[in-house]
Amino acid sequence: MVSIVIKIDSTSLSSTEKIEQIAKRIIDEKKRGRNVIVVVPNMELLEDKNYQIVNLLSDKPSKRELHVIESTNAQIASSLLAIAIQKKGFKAISLTGWQAGIETIENNDSVLISNINGERIIDRLKKGEIVIVAGSQGVDHKNNILTLGDGGADTTAVAIGVALKAEHIEIFTAQDGIYTADPAVVKGARRLKQITYDEMLELAHLGSQTVHPRAVELAKIYEIPLVVRSSTEAQGTLIKGEVDMEKNLVVRGVAYEAEIIRLTVGYDSYENSSLANIFSTLANNDIDVDIIVQAVIDGVKPTVSFSIDKEDFAEAIKVLEKNKPELGFSFADFEVGLSKVSIVGAGMVSNPGVAARMFDRLRKENILVKMVSTSEIKVSVVVPQDDMVKAANALHDEFNLIEEIVK
Template identity: 60%
Template structure:
């Protein structure tokens, strides 16, 4: 029998009415003849209450105990969905992550999936049951409960689908699909019928909150079709797959942006003192993500390397650099705040030269200064003043004609 996996975000469990809506969607797929797995996310209100209690009890809570605590939120959601399905007369069972066979490494709070044993899921399918799995969690080789961190539920949903050889994964969110830009801030943003894994991965890495990059990477690896759709409305959604039909051969298919970017600049007295490998290895060891990197080596000037990080990692990055100043051999470090990253994305850019030139020209005409640039085959990112972020996104959306209704 054909299987599908349905993943619902935390907002889908905000009330009993929301949970009944989840149940209706699961029943609809079951009635179509599918074997159904529902993956639940954390119930936000429950997670917030747990966090509050932890703060009142401990200033240095054990990561192991935190994972055990926070895993209960998604478990509550899965059990409530199972109860509601049973009330509607359907055979349903809820499973924790470890009961569903999700095996992870031991990195508490940010665990990665090593393997999934779907034998128990198969047993429940044989009994005609709808299976509801608590997402964002698993178990390590010492049988300790772990949580998967950001994007954990959708990553688990895609991993389960891969092992079950499911037909697709439906990701239910608070938006009804993937748009050419954020419709709340960019005029004329249009919903895409389809988007490629590579394009979605770039969008996710460049500020889109619709789907986490690790989930997109897994979907691409196992070639799992994914439909991103609204949890509270019946809409067509956006299909995520390997290759898409290029509507009117559009070179650019999306604009993304990310605020609160900080530029760090590290300078050296001499080029011989500079080791990019040592610096970025040290930052990586401290789990600091570096994005755009620009090195400047000019005769008569001290060599520098500049890179961008997110605001929440700024203090830790400064601490790491200061603690390692002697071993890394740099003479000074400076920073600039109040920046943002704006990007254009499209798989058609690889075969169409001149896209970056159009982007830079439009920003020039808008009097928006470009402070840093990063490119790949399917994206161009620029760092601009944060006050100009939304204006830049709208200008680029207009420049590449992404307002066209034919995308719908």
């Protein structure tokens, strides 16, 4: 019998009415004759007296105990959804991470799913029950409870889908799929019917919050299809290895990120400039560097520029000042009020003219490109914050993302 895994969104748990609606939606899926496994995220309704008490008790509570407390949220959510489904006359059962056979390991600061023993879930499916799994949690080999952190519920859904050889995984979100750009900003942004894992990864890393990259990466490895849609609509976006339709569309989406800061560090001579040192020092201080541009021009002192998030700015300046002697740079400069706009599409690999077309269009729009970064399926530019929306709309238009829907 065909199984599907549905990861519901936290909005679907934001009130009793919403819980009843999502229960009905899940029952509809069951009525189509499939085995249904549902993965629930944390409920904001339950956040959170617990942490208030924790903070009063300790300024440095142990991670192990925080995992134990954190895990109760999705545990309660899974039971509430099971109760709502049962109320409508259907069989349902909640399973915590450990009950569902989800094995996890701690790796440095993150928690990963190492294995899923799917027997318990399969047993329950065989009884005709809808299985509701508390997302983002499991146990290590010593039966300690661990929670997965950001993107944990998405990742749990994909991992269960892989373990149970599910037909596909549905990720319910507030939007009805993946868009060529943010519809709130770009006129004519439209929903993609299909997109590849790699394109989705680029979009996810570029700020699209619909599916967590961890989950997309896992789905890519096991080649299991993901469907992203809202819980209330039939349409959505299919994420898979190769996209059949729309192949001719070179650029698949436009993404952007606001509030970027460019830092520039200059050296007196080439001998002093050690890029490795500067970026390892920043990384050791948890400062994420995105785009890096090194200018080495004859007769000009060498400089390196890089972009960071606004939140990391103060810390980055502090780290640079502190380590100035070792890092050997002679000056540091910064520019605020920038943003990043990117175009993404698997077809770009075989279309070398795409970047040039992008720069050309931006020039026509009188938008100054401050930095550039490219990958096989992506081109990102840093432009003034004030031009961000204009740039996104122009690129969306340039690559025919609007017209495509009319065809």
